[in-house]
Amino acid sequence: MSSSGSTYGDIHRYEQPRESTAAALAIVLLTVVEVVFVGLFTYGIIAQWAGTNAPLGNMFLGGVLAVIFIDLAFIMVLYRKEFLPDVMIVKKRRRKWEDLYVREGDVEGTPIADEDPWESVKRAVYPYYKK
Secondary structure (H helix, E strand, O other), X not given: OOOOOOOOOOEEEEEXXXXXXXXXXXXXXXXXXXXXXXXXXXXXXXXXXXXOOEHHHHHHHHHHHHHHHHHHHHHHHHHHHHHOXXXXXXXXXXXXXXXXXXXXXXXXXXXXXXXXXXXXXXXXXXXXXXX
């Protein structure tokens, strides 16, 4: 997907948003519905539809609140799809050993044969032992 000349942070793809009139009209209508349901929820709270004596009022106001958030989700999805540009930015791909917090010099590990086996035993028994 990435080209050979791309560096970290370069924009790889940029497509202009569609900005359709139908989507703008749908967002306006959904916003009007949102305002109506927020007003209904606010009036229900002020009029004390919910409470210990009204279990159905609690369920009704909970349903109204759910409709508010679902409507808001549809508004955001339409806005994101129709009015925000599609941008792909090149990211630096990390190597697997970087995820394990290994330093670049320690990628290959430490060799076993270069060191005296008795020194390894001493270091294992007494961790503060120095060569």
